Amino acid sequence: MVEHIVCFKFKPDITAQQVDEFVEMLRGLKGKIETIVDLSAGKTFTPERGQGFTVGLVVRFRDKEGLAVYGPHQHHQPVKNRVAEICESTLAVDYEF
Numbered sequence: 001m002v003e004h005i006v007c008f009k010f011k012p013d014i015t016a017q018q019v020d021e022f023v024e025m026l027r028g029l030k031g032k033i034e035t036i037v038d039l040s041a042g043k044t045f046t047p048e049r050g051q052g053f054t055v056g057l058v059v060r061f062r063d064k065e066g067l068a069v070y071g072p073h074q075h076h077q078p079v080k081n082r083v084a085e086i087c088e089s090t091l092a093v094d095y096e097f
Contacts, residue, residue: 035066
């Protein structure tokens with residue numbers, strides 16, 4: 001199994017509504033990309049520990065090939081575009097278990 005974890009830090013002018021809409025956009029990937037085994041996304045409830053990262057995404061795949069399909073997938077591209085618009089930075093970690 002492969003775990004793909006991403007944390008998102010938003011630009012200062014991004015509203016709470018925009019963050020909520022982005023979380024829903026992330027959650028909407030589940031069921032649209034065939035290699036996703038499981039997906040969760042949400043806002044932190046401990047912002048003081050997040051170094052400015054306030055939304056997290058965890059996506060599980062069966063293998064590295066599943067992750068490789070996810071990145072360029074047509075349903076993932078709008079998410080990547082939105083990240084470029086509203087995020088100051090991201091932090092990603094991928095590992096096998």
